[in-house]
Amino acid sequence: QVQLVQSAAEVRKPGASVRLSCKTSGYVFTSYPLHWMRQAPGQRPEWVGWITPDDGETTYSRSLRGRISITKDTPARTAYLELSGLTPEDTGVYYCARWAGGADSWGPGTLVSVSS
Amino acid sequence: IVLTQSPGTLSLSPGERATLSCRASQNVVKNYIIWYQQKAGQTPRLLIDRTSRRATGIPDRFSGSGSGTDFTLTITGLEPEDSAIYYCQQSGTVPLTFGGGTRVDIK
Numbered sequence: 107q108v109q110l111v112q113s114a115a116e117v118r119k120p121g122a123s124v125r126l127s128c129k130t131s132g133y134v135f136t137s138y139p140l141h142w143m144r145q146a147p148g149q150r151p152e153w154v155g156w157i158t159p160d161d162g163e164t165t166y167s168r169s170l171r172g173r174i175s176i177t178k179d180t181p182a183r184t185a186y187l188e189l190s191g192l193t194p195e196d197t198g199v200y201y202c203a204r205w206a207g208g209a210d211s212w213g214p215g216t217l218v219s220v221s222s
Numbered sequence: 223i224v225l226t227q228s229p230g231t232l233s234l235s236p237g238e239r240a241t242l243s244c245r246a247s248q249n250v251v252k253n254y255i256i257w258y259q260q261k262a263g264q265t266p267r268l269l270i271d272r273t274s275r276r277a278t279g280i281p282d283r284f285s286g287s288g289s290g291t292d293f294t295l296t297i298t299g300l301e302p303e304d305s306a307i308y309y310c311q312q313s314g315t316v317p318l319t320f321g322g323g324t325r326v327d328i329k
Binding site: 141150151152153165167168169201206207208209210212213214215 | 270
Protein backbone atom coordinates (compact mmCIF):
# COMPACT_ATOMS: atom_id res chain seq x y z
CA GLN A 107 0.00 0.00 0.00
CA VAL A 108 1.02 3.61 -0.47
CA GLN A 109 3.04 4.90 2.48
CA LEU A 110 4.72 8.21 3.17
CA VAL A 111 7.02 8.33 6.18
CA GLN A 112 8.22 11.69 7.41
CA SER A 113 11.15 12.73 9.54
CA ALA A 114 10.94 13.47 13.24
CA ALA A 115 9.92 16.72 14.88
CA GLU A 116 12.33 19.65 14.75
CA VAL A 117 12.93 22.62 17.03
CA ARG A 118 14.72 25.67 15.64
CA LYS A 119 15.53 29.21 16.62
CA PRO A 120 14.45 32.12 14.45
CA GLY A 121 16.72 32.60 11.46
CA ALA A 122 17.71 28.93 11.30
CA SER A 123 16.98 26.43 8.55
CA VAL A 124 15.31 23.05 8.61
CA ARG A 125 15.32 20.10 6.22
CA LEU A 126 12.43 17.65 6.28
CA SER A 127 12.22 14.31 4.52
CA CYS A 128 9.39 12.25 3.09
CA LYS A 129 10.17 8.63 2.19
CA THR A 130 7.64 6.95 -0.05
CA SER A 131 6.77 3.34 -0.84
CA GLY A 132 4.04 1.30 -2.44
CA TYR A 133 3.83 3.12 -5.76
CA VAL A 134 5.95 4.28 -8.68
CA PHE A 135 7.74 7.32 -7.20
CA THR A 136 8.21 9.08 -10.51
CA SER A 137 4.57 8.78 -11.56
CA TYR A 138 3.00 11.25 -9.13
CA PRO A 139 3.82 14.80 -8.06
CA LEU A 140 4.61 15.17 -4.40
CA HIS A 141 3.18 18.19 -2.60
CA TRP A 142 4.06 19.76 0.69
CA MET A 143 1.46 21.43 2.88
CA ARG A 144 1.71 22.90 6.34
CA GLN A 145 -0.82 23.55 9.03
CA ALA A 146 -0.43 25.85 12.00
CA PRO A 147 -2.37 24.89 15.14
CA GLY A 148 -6.08 25.49 14.67
CA GLN A 149 -5.60 26.86 11.16
CA ARG A 150 -6.46 25.75 7.67
CA PRO A 151 -3.82 23.83 5.72
CA GLU A 152 -1.52 25.95 3.57
CA TRP A 153 -0.02 24.73 0.33
CA VAL A 154 3.77 25.08 0.31
CA GLY A 155 4.93 23.65 -3.01
CA TRP A 156 5.36 20.58 -5.15
CA ILE A 157 7.91 18.58 -7.08
CA THR A 158 7.37 16.33 -10.07
CA PRO A 159 9.73 13.46 -9.35
CA ASP A 160 10.19 12.43 -12.97
CA ASP A 161 11.92 15.64 -14.00
CA GLY A 162 12.50 17.43 -10.69
CA GLU A 163 10.46 20.47 -11.69
CA THR A 164 9.28 22.47 -8.70
CA THR A 165 6.59 25.04 -8.00
CA TYR A 166 6.54 27.03 -4.80
CA SER A 167 4.16 29.20 -2.85
CA ARG A 168 4.94 32.85 -3.62
CA SER A 169 4.87 33.69 0.07
CA LEU A 170 7.79 31.31 0.70
CA ARG A 171 9.73 31.80 -2.51
CA GLY A 172 13.35 32.54 -1.80
CA ARG A 173 13.29 30.60 1.45
CA ILE A 174 12.10 27.21 0.19
CA SER A 175 13.65 24.37 -1.73
CA ILE A 176 12.05 21.04 -2.59
CA THR A 177 14.32 18.32 -3.88
CA LYS A 178 14.19 14.58 -4.44
CA ASP A 179 16.35 11.50 -4.42
CA THR A 180 14.74 9.14 -6.88
CA PRO A 181 16.67 5.94 -6.00
CA ALA A 182 15.78 6.56 -2.35
CA ARG A 183 12.16 7.38 -3.28
CA THR A 184 12.43 10.37 -0.98
CA ALA A 185 11.53 14.03 -1.25
CA TYR A 186 12.96 16.83 0.87
CA LEU A 187 11.73 20.23 1.94
CA GLU A 188 14.23 22.80 3.11
CA LEU A 189 13.04 26.05 4.63
CA SER A 190 15.43 28.81 5.63
CA GLY A 191 15.11 32.08 7.51
CA LEU A 192 12.64 30.51 9.92
CA THR A 193 10.31 32.71 11.94
CA PRO A 194 7.78 31.76 14.63
CA GLU A 195 5.11 32.02 11.90
CA ASP A 196 6.66 28.93 10.29
CA THR A 197 5.66 26.83 13.28
CA GLY A 198 3.28 24.04 12.38
CA VAL A 199 2.93 20.53 11.07
CA TYR A 200 4.45 19.98 7.66
CA TYR A 201 2.88 17.27 5.53
CA CYS A 202 4.00 15.65 2.34
CA ALA A 203 1.29 14.17 0.15
CA ARG A 204 1.10 12.23 -3.08
CA TRP A 205 -0.92 14.09 -5.67
CA ALA A 206 -3.42 12.31 -7.91
CA GLY A 207 -5.92 15.02 -8.77
CA GLY A 208 -5.90 15.80 -5.06
CA ALA A 209 -3.66 14.83 -2.17
CA ASP A 210 -4.73 11.20 -1.93
CA SER A 211 -2.09 9.89 0.46
CA TRP A 212 -0.54 11.94 3.24
CA GLY A 213 2.42 11.46 5.48
CA PRO A 214 1.82 11.72 9.22
CA GLY A 215 3.41 15.14 9.34
CA THR A 216 6.51 16.65 10.92
CA LEU A 217 6.06 19.22 13.67
CA VAL A 218 8.38 22.17 13.25
CA SER A 219 8.61 24.52 16.22
CA VAL A 220 10.36 27.86 15.85
CA SER A 221 11.01 29.73 19.05
CA SER A 222 13.74 31.77 20.64
CA ILE B 223 -7.84 32.64 -5.35
CA VAL B 224 -9.58 33.12 -2.01
CA LEU B 225 -11.95 30.34 -1.02
CA THR B 226 -14.69 31.19 1.47
CA GLN B 227 -16.49 28.31 3.14
CA SER B 228 -19.85 28.52 4.82
CA PRO B 229 -21.30 27.97 7.27
CA GLY B 230 -18.50 27.97 9.79
CA THR B 231 -20.18 25.27 11.82
CA LEU B 232 -23.03 22.85 11.16
CA SER B 233 -24.72 21.00 14.00
CA LEU B 234 -26.88 18.21 12.70
CA SER B 235 -28.35 14.91 13.81
CA PRO B 236 -27.54 11.45 12.51
CA GLY B 237 -29.39 10.71 9.29
CA GLU B 238 -29.68 14.36 8.28
CA ARG B 239 -28.18 16.00 5.24
CA ALA B 240 -25.26 18.44 5.35
CA THR B 241 -24.73 21.04 2.65
CA LEU B 242 -21.33 22.77 2.71
CA SER B 243 -20.51 25.71 0.47
CA CYS B 244 -17.19 26.80 -0.99
CA ARG B 245 -17.16 30.10 -2.89
CA ALA B 246 -14.14 31.24 -4.90
CA SER B 247 -13.08 34.84 -5.45
CA GLN B 248 -12.68 34.08 -9.17
CA ASN B 249 -13.48 31.24 -11.53
CA VAL B 250 -11.70 28.02 -10.60
CA VAL B 251 -9.76 26.80 -13.61
CA LYS B 252 -11.21 23.55 -14.94
CA ASN B 253 -13.39 23.44 -11.80
CA TYR B 254 -10.46 21.91 -9.99
CA ILE B 255 -12.07 21.91 -6.56
CA ILE B 256 -11.09 19.31 -4.01
CA TRP B 257 -12.72 18.43 -0.70
CA TYR B 258 -10.95 16.98 2.34
CA GLN B 259 -12.18 15.71 5.68
CA GLN B 260 -10.00 16.27 8.73
CA LYS B 261 -10.88 14.67 12.02
CA ALA B 262 -9.37 15.91 15.25
CA GLY B 263 -5.70 14.99 15.52
CA GLN B 264 -5.63 13.34 12.11
CA THR B 265 -4.28 14.17 8.69
CA PRO B 266 -6.69 15.38 6.03
CA ARG B 267 -8.42 12.70 3.96
CA LEU B 268 -9.26 13.19 0.30
CA LEU B 269 -13.00 12.95 -0.37
CA ILE B 270 -13.65 14.52 -3.76
CA ASP B 271 -11.52 15.93 -6.57
CA ARG B 272 -12.39 17.77 -9.77
CA THR B 273 -15.58 19.02 -8.14
CA SER B 274 -17.44 15.71 -8.14
CA ARG B 275 -15.10 12.72 -8.46
CA ARG B 276 -15.13 10.61 -5.32
CA ALA B 277 -11.79 9.31 -4.14
CA THR B 278 -11.19 5.61 -3.71
CA GLY B 279 -13.15 4.15 -0.84
CA ILE B 280 -15.33 7.20 -0.23
CA PRO B 281 -18.99 6.23 0.22
CA ASP B 282 -21.59 7.67 -2.14
CA ARG B 283 -23.10 9.58 0.80
CA PHE B 284 -20.50 12.18 -0.13
CA SER B 285 -21.10 14.10 -3.33
CA GLY B 286 -19.71 17.26 -4.86
CA SER B 287 -21.15 19.69 -7.34
CA GLY B 288 -20.73 23.18 -8.72
CA SER B 289 -18.86 25.17 -11.30
CA GLY B 290 -17.19 28.53 -11.80
CA THR B 291 -17.07 30.10 -8.38
CA ASP B 292 -19.69 28.16 -6.40
CA PHE B 293 -19.15 24.63 -5.19
CA THR B 294 -20.96 22.36 -2.77
CA LEU B 295 -20.17 19.25 -0.78
CA THR B 296 -23.27 17.31 0.24
CA ILE B 297 -23.27 14.58 2.84
CA THR B 298 -26.46 12.56 3.07
CA GLY B 299 -27.42 10.17 5.86
CA LEU B 300 -24.99 11.71 8.34
CA GLU B 301 -23.24 9.29 10.66
CA PRO B 302 -21.47 10.08 13.95
CA GLU B 303 -18.12 9.32 12.26
CA ASP B 304 -18.70 12.25 9.88
CA SER B 305 -17.90 14.71 12.66
CA ALA B 306 -14.91 16.61 11.29
CA ILE B 307 -13.73 19.79 9.64
CA TYR B 308 -14.22 19.84 5.89
CA TYR B 309 -11.90 21.91 3.71
CA CYS B 310 -12.16 22.80 0.06
CA GLN B 311 -9.03 23.44 -1.99
CA GLN B 312 -8.56 24.76 -5.51
CA SER B 313 -5.77 23.39 -7.67
CA GLY B 314 -6.46 25.18 -10.93
CA THR B 315 -4.26 28.18 -10.21
CA VAL B 316 -0.97 28.54 -8.40
CA PRO B 317 -0.80 29.13 -5.50
CA LEU B 318 -3.14 26.33 -4.54
CA THR B 319 -5.39 27.58 -1.78
CA PHE B 320 -7.64 26.17 0.92
CA GLY B 321 -10.87 27.45 2.33
CA GLY B 322 -11.22 28.16 6.02
CA GLY B 323 -13.19 24.99 6.67
CA THR B 324 -16.64 24.01 7.88
CA ARG B 325 -16.92 22.14 11.14
CA VAL B 326 -19.63 19.49 11.12
CA ASP B 327 -20.84 18.35 14.53
CA ILE B 328 -23.14 15.38 14.75
CA LYS B 329 -25.35 15.76 17.81
